[in-house]
Amino acid sequence: MVQAVARKPTSSFSVLIQVYKMHIKQAIIEGYKSYKDQTISEPFDQHINVVGMPLGSMYGKKMFGPFLQ
Structure with a gap:
């Protein structure tokens, strides 16, 4: 589970593009x-x-990336 916070549009063109x-x-x-x-x-x-993380650690850095997708 990933908790995220959404913010209001920050673009000056927020009428056309909402970011x-x-x-x-x-x-x-x-x-x-x-x-x-x-x-x-x-x-x-x-x-x-x-x-x-240290090299050879049991928690691989490559495995963490797909978790966030």
């Missing part, structure tokens, strides 16, 4: 590959976040 920004508040991963029952509750930044 909504979302940011992740918390990620709860249940039964997904090697991330079984993990809660990622670090404060997520609204602009950019980096996922980093």
Whole structure:
């Protein structure tokens, strides 16, 4: 489950194009590959976040990306 917050349109042409920004508040991963029952509750930044783990770690960085899609 990913919690996200929708914001009001930020474009100056909001009548023609509506742009909504979302940011992740918390990620709860249940039964997904090697991330079984993990809660990622670090404060997520609204602009950019980096996922980093040691090489050879049991929690692969490649497996985290598809979870967010």
